[in-house]
Amino acid sequence: MKEESDMDRYISSYYGEDQVSAVITIKVDTKEADKVATKISEFDIVEDVFLVTGDTDIVAKARFSNYKGLKDFVVESLASIRGVKETKTLMVVTIYKEGGHARPAHD
Numbered sequence: 669m670k671e672e673s674d675m676d677r678y679i680s681s682y683y684g685e686d687q688v689s690a691v692i693t694i695k696v697d698t699k700e701a702d703k704v705a706t707k708i709s710e711f712d713i714v715e716d717v718f719l720v721t722g723d724t725d726i727v728a729k730a731r732f733s734n735y736k737g738l739k740d741f742v743v744e745s746l747a748s749i750r751g752v753k754e755t756k757t758l759m760v761v762t763i764y765k766e767g768g769h770a771r772p773a774h775d
Contacts, residue, residue: 688732689760692742693724700751701725707749713741724756 696704701719705726709717716729732738742757763771 686734688735688738689763690730690732690738691758691760692728692730692746693756693758694726694728694746694752695754696725697751697753698725704749704751708746711741711745713737 694704694708705717705719708714708726708728711730713732714728714730716727718727719725720727730738730741732741738757738759742755746752746755765771
C-alpha cells in the first residue's frame, strides 16, 4: 500500500468526503489525440472532453465523489491510456456558472 503524502493528507482533510470537480489538461502524442479523447470520454465521471489548440491537447471536466476518486482517476486511469504524456489537474474551488446556468452568489 502506498504511503499518503503530506499534500494528499492536507487536501483530503480540506475536502473530506465532499464532491470534487476538476478541469484536467492533457498533453498527448499528436497521432493518438482522437483515440485518447474518445477513451477519456468513455468514463462516466467525465462530463466534457475537448480537443483544443495551444499548450495542451485535450481538456476534460470531471466530477468525483471525493478527492481520492480524483486522484485515483488521474494516477491510475488517465496515466494508463496509451498516448497520454502529461496531465495537469485544476481543482474547482467555486462555480459561478455551469451548464449555461449562473449559480447564486456566495456571500
